[in-house]
Amino acid sequence: MLPSALPGFRDFYPAECAERSHIFEAWREVARRFAFIEYDGPPLEPLDLYTKKSGDEIVGQLYTFEDRGGRHVALRPEMTPTLARMVAARANALRKPVRWFSIPQLFRYERQQRGRLREHFQLNLDILGEADVTADAELLAAALGIMSELGLTKDDVRARISDRRLLNGLLKLAGVSNEQLPLVYAVVDKLDREPREVLEQKLGAAGCSDLVVARIFEVLKHTDLDMLRSEFHGVAELRDDFSRLARYFEMLEALGVREWVVFDLSIVRGLAYYTGIVFELFDARGEFRAIAGGGRYDNLLAQLGGNEMPALGFGMGDVVLGELLRARNLMPPRAEALDYWVAGADGASETIVIRVATALRRRKLRVEYPLRAQKLPKQIKAAATAGAAKVLIIHDDRTATVRRLADGHEESVSLPDLLEASDDSPRDPWVFAVAR
Amino acid sequence: MLPSALPGFRDFYPAECAERSHIFEAWREVARRFAFIEYDGPPLEPLDLYTKKSGDEIVGQLYTFEDRGGRHVALRPEMTPTLARMVAARANALRKPVRWFSIPQLFRYERQQRGRLREHFQLNLDILGEADVTADAELLAAALGIMSELGLTKDDVRARISDRRLLNGLLKLAGVSNEQLPLVYAVVDKLDREPREVLEQKLGAAGCSDLVVARIFEVLKHTDLDMLRSEFHGVAELRDDFSRLARYFEMLEALGVREWVVFDLSIVRGLAYYTGIVFELFDARGEFRAIAGGGRYDNLLAQLGGNEMPALGFGMGDVVLGELLRARNLMPPRAEALDYWVAGADGASETIVIRVATALRRRKLRVEYPLRAQKLPKQIKAAATAGAAKVLIIHDDRTATVRRLADGHEESVSLPDLLEASDDSPRDPWVFAVAR
Numbered sequence: 001m002l003p004s005a006l007p008g009f010r011d012f013y014p015a016e017c018a019e020r021s022h023i024f025e026a027w028r029e030v031a032r033r034f035a036f037i038e039y040d041g042p043p044l045e046p047l048d049l050y051t052k053k054s055g056d057e058i059v060g061q062l063y064t065f066e067d068r069g070g071r072h073v074a075l076r077p078e079m080t081p082t083l084a085r086m087v088a089a090r091a092n093a094l095r096k097p098v099r100w101f102s103i104p105q106l107f108r109y110e111r112q113q114r115g116r117l118r119e120h121f122q123l124n125l126d127i128l129g130e131a132d133v134t135a136d137a138e139l140l141a142a143a144l145g146i147m148s149e150l151g152l153t154k155d156d157v158r159a160r161i162s163d164r165r166l167l168n169g170l171l172k173l174a175g176v177s178n179e180q181l182p183l184v185y186a187v188v189d190k191l192d193r194e195p196r197e198v199l200e201q202k203l204g205a206a207g208c209s210d211l212v213v214a215r216i217f218e219v220l221k222h223t224d225l226d227m228l229r230s231e232f233h234g235v236a237e238l239r240d241d242f243s244r245l246a247r248y249f250e251m252l253e254a255l256g257v258r259e260w261v262v263f264d265l266s267i268v269r270g271l272a273y274y275t276g277i278v279f280e281l282f283d284a285r286g287e288f289r290a291i292a293g294g295g296r297y298d299n300l301l302a303q304l305g306g307n308e309m310p311a312l313g314f315g316m317g318d319v320v321l322g323e324l325l326r327a328r329n330l331m332p333p334r335a336e337a338l339d340y341w342v343a344g345a346d347g348a349s350e351t352i353v354i355r356v357a358t359a360l361r362r363r364k365l366r367v368e369y370p371l372r373a374q375k376l377p378k379q380i381k382a383a384a385t386a387g388a389a390k391v392l393i394i395h396d397d398r399t400a401t402v403r404r405l406a407d408g409h410e411e412s413v414s415l416p417d418l419l420e421a422s423d424d425s426p427r428d429p430w431v432f433a434v435a436r
Numbered sequence: 437m438l439p440s441a442l443p444g445f446r447d448f449y450p451a452e453c454a455e456r457s458h459i460f461e462a463w464r465e466v467a468r469r470f471a472f473i474e475y476d477g478p479p480l481e482p483l484d485l486y487t488k489k490s491g492d493e494i495v496g497q498l499y500t501f502e503d504r505g506g507r508h509v510a511l512r513p514e515m516t517p518t519l520a521r522m523v524a525a526r527a528n529a530l531r532k533p534v535r536w537f538s539i540p541q542l543f544r545y546e547r548q549q550r551g552r553l554r555e556h557f558q559l560n561l562d563i564l565g566e567a568d569v570t571a572d573a574e575l576l577a578a579a580l581g582i583m584s585e586l587g588l589t590k591d592d593v594r595a596r597i598s599d600r601r602l603l604n605g606l607l608k609l610a611g612v613s614n615e616q617l618p619l620v621y622a623v624v625d626k627l628d629r630e631p632r633e634v635l636e637q638k639l640g641a642a643g644c645s646d647l648v649v650a651r652i653f654e655v656l657k658h659t660d661l662d663m664l665r666s667e668f669h670g671v672a673e674l675r676d677d678f679s680r681l682a683r684y685f686e687m688l689e690a691l692g693v694r695e696w697v698v699f700d701l702s703i704v705r706g707l708a709y710y711t712g713i714v715f716e717l718f719d720a721r722g723e724f725r726a727i728a729g730g731g732r733y734d735n736l737l738a739q740l741g742g743n744e745m746p747a748l749g750f751g752m753g754d755v756v757l758g759e760l761l762r763a764r765n766l767m768p769p770r771a772e773a774l775d776y777w778v779a780g781a782d783g784a785s786e787t788i789v790i791r792v793a794t795a796l797r798r799r800k801l802r803v804e805y806p807l808r809a810q811k812l813p814k815q816i817k818a819a820a821t822a823g824a825a826k827v828l829i830i831h832d833d834r835t836a837t838v839r840r841l842a843d844g845h846e847e848s849v850s851l852p853d854l855l856e857a858s859d860d861s862p863r864d865p866w867v868f869a870v871a872r
Contacts, residue, residue: 001741002521003485009478011522017474033797035774035804038453042445049439065501068545085438086447095821097807109504134807254790305437338471354690361469368471371570385531
């Protein structure tokens with residue numbers, strides 16, 4: 001009778017909403033621990049905000065329309081243009097570096113595929129105004145801090161990192177011209193997905209000789225920075241890139257995340273976007289799509305029409321992360337939703353039940369009571385279904401029994417103290433030793 | 437250069453985002469204390485979901501368009517249709533009463549007026565499946581609980597309540613026919629906004645005699661339930677309505693919120709919507725628009741195409757509430773954003789600064805450090821600007837000074853313990869007595 005949600009859009013029932021909250025809370029907690037502060041922008045923006053960036057493949061996937069005032073508008077497919085706008089509008093007043101995060105819901109009209117959504121939530125965490133590689137290390141440490149916070153370890157998740165500047169230098173040394181670079185990157189990006197022969201053909205068609213093609217594949221094989229460095233020892237053009245990367249890894253060591261990180265030159269990410277170190281988080285078993293991705297995009301803000309400002313950031317969606325947490329049994333079991341269920345025995349008036357529930361809520365406890373008269377066994381069953389930790393069974397205006405549902409432990413308690421207390425500080429009046 | 441946000445849409449810079457979080461946290465905290473659980477739905481829905489409800493004035497204000505798949509879609513202007521859909525899809529599996537809340541962002545293309553927004557966030561809190569008036573009292577207590585949680589008192593906020601069933605009965609007694617009722621409600625709804633003569637004319641045009649018109653205004657004057665009850669003592673048709681309301685007020689007393697509530701028969705709210713007790717929260721000085729509004733809507737879910745199910749709920753937006761909190765100085769001052777700023781004196785290496793920052797973050801503290809080499813005074817200034825509670829000045833690999841910025845209190849501390857501790861439990865290693 002009622003229309004379902006649109007394809008690719010999710011209804012969040014309480015169980016799914018609790019999982020989403022679990023992820024959002026970890027995002028917020030770690031972002032704040034790393035001294036990032038939250039901002040947000042509108043989910044509907046002028047279409048112009050997204051079409052400015054030339055070469056963007058997402059424009060064809062936008063939810064876009066004309067509003068009642070004749071404005072061309074779009075549901076936001078990404079957060080960076082909004083960030084660029086907001087920072088540009090107050091660039092002088094903002095403390096640098098800007099360390100901001102946001103949890104926007106983003107929208108793309110993707111071709112319908114099984115499990116592909118048209119909306120998702122994505123943590124966006126960015127540092128603006130700092131060119132030093134310390135910022136790159138700080139950014140990756142924050143992303144990995146979230147993994148730890150959610151219970152994932154370096155055995156579950158890896159960060160693959162690369163450096164666009166070093167790769168540029170290596171490819172030039174291999175004989176790739178500036179004009180060929182974009183095409184070579186496009187090929188690198190498909191390294192895992194297409195057979196080598198197809199990629200070799202594409203490189204050949206772009207004018208790379210067989211020797212150059214062979215060297216390109218040689219370069220991309222590297223996953224050991226130290227070996228690569230000694231191989232290119234003495235190449236002056238690469239010296240700065242190697243020292244920067246060495247410092248980056250030192251910082252990652254000091255940040256306690258070095259062991260999560262693997263060096264992999266074949267990581268490209270967003271062709272038109274990134275200018276320096278880039279990274280991807282993925283599950284170590286390789287079962288899921290990337291968990292997060294990001295890097296340095298020093299030219300992008302200016303390209304978008306914002307400030308000339310070094311910048312870096314990452315996006316981490318809620319969907320793949322949720323799948324991974326569920327697969328690793330790290331979605332928390334349903335928490336006890338209630339501290340108390342207040343039940344009335346036959347001798348208890350409706351009013352005393354409500355007064356006691358109210359006194360407990362004043363102490364910031366989560367409390368439910370039956371909204372209509374019910375027999376006691378039915379109330380206790382309802383308490384269990386609701387996930388209450390304890391039931392308070394009220395006998396009359398003065399006496400009650402507290403029963404802990406986990407083990408049936410019971411104690412008699414007196415009500416007048418609770419009802420007359422003026423103290424509203426958060427505390428459970430009837431905490432008893434936990435029997436294990 | 438970059439397009440601004442659309443008219444009526446807000447950019448939330450960190451200061452505004454913190455205010456929004458303050459409101460959201462109070463909403464969530466109190467909703468959970470009252471045993472409500474969170475759900476959410478898509479911000480984009482099939483247009484059908486909103487056009488089903490006949491007589492709805494909002495359809496002309498929808499953000500609506502055709503998506504790339506030819507579907508007619510709309511940005512959600514309200515949450516109830518989504519709620520009706522979600523509950524209908526799982527009606528049998530859900531524990532009754534359903535006590536759910538959500539904090540959707542809602543969208544309406546309103547005629548452009550100063551300060552009128554086209555999006556806002558709105559707490560929606562609903563109880564489905566309970567016809568008893570205890571549910572009505574519980575709902576209002578939750579709304580008022582939020583006011584208390586935010587620091588507002590009964591001197592700041594009042595709840596005006598009315599009862600559509602009692603008002604129906606009184607208007608019939610006054611001589612209003614069933615056919616005239618909708619028009620009379622429309623007039624009642626404008627009681628504060630149009631002169632009495634205009635309203636009298638409208639009632640006359642609807643066929644109400646002068647006597648009936650006079651009686652209508654007589655009825656609407658009542659703000660004392662007991663007086664009203666004794667006036668109509670013995671009228672059998674009203675007996676149930678009066679006892680229900682009396683019980684409602686008893687419950688409100690037990691819930692500790694009776695003193696916030698005034699009885700006011702002239703509250704109408706949503707003509708096609710409500711069937712029982714309705715309420716509005718408004719600021720006691722009458723400076724702002726309504727803070728919240730809601731009531732019982734027993735027929736609505738079925739009208740929408742959902743279940744035949746008694747239901748009640750309220751909506752509370754973030755905009756008026758935010759204005760009121762700011763006007764009453766109840767928006768919290770900017771919290772200390774950071775626990776520690778870790779600064780390096782001349783003898784400290786970059787690495788030791790990062791290692792110490794990392795050790796503090798492992799204890800769940802909020803920590804920033806400079807991402808590039810800076811002189812100490814500049815670092816301490818940056819710490820103050822960032823709102824850090826303390827600066828940890830690192831002298832070398834072993835020694836440091838903690839300085840509390842509020843009063844300049846300093847202590848020398850040793851670093852090796854912190855760096856070697858395997859204990860990651862949340863705790864500040866250098867808490868000193870607060871000097872007041």
